[in-house]
Amino acid sequence: MRRLPLLVLALLLVACQSAPPRPAMPALALSPASLGAELSLAQRLRAGPLNPRDGQASPSLDVQLEIDAAQLRLAGLALGQRILTLSWDGKALHSQRSPLLPASVDEARIVRDVQLAYWPLPALRAALPAGWTLGEENGARVLRQDGEEALRIESQASPAWLGHSELTNRREGYHLSIDSAPLQ
Known part of the structure; x- marks a missing residue:
């Protein structure tokens, strides 16, 4: 019985020395107007x-992405069926999901990734937490967070929305390939 308090104290000391879990990624809440451009794109995502x-790559997804000063709108199509519609006005995110869409698809993550890929660096930097x-x-x-790479986006065109991009999210464990072209 005398050793029980020492064991509890030792466990508490070990727990205090453990690093707290790192947050996955910073949330961004940039307005569509802060992009400084209007886009209307057809995209193919993998x-x-x-x-x-950790699993297989998903089938490709066709996306229509439109951004103007008031709103970011995205429609995702798989095998000709709309499986996701979302809109972001800088304050509220609205979406409609098909039951066919996997639960792992997170609409807020989609908006964040679009912003990280296309928004101007100064606007993004101003929105990042310490x-x-x-x-x-x-x-x-x-x-990066505290010098550690969390996400990398490589684009083969300038501006990035006019060609092929590769997004590698090390922190959340996924890779995204994006082929974009102006929507006719």
């Missing part, structure tokens, strides 16, 4: 886990 042991930085390295956007 997503998959970073580690092949400890987070966003820079350009060899033509890629790199988001």
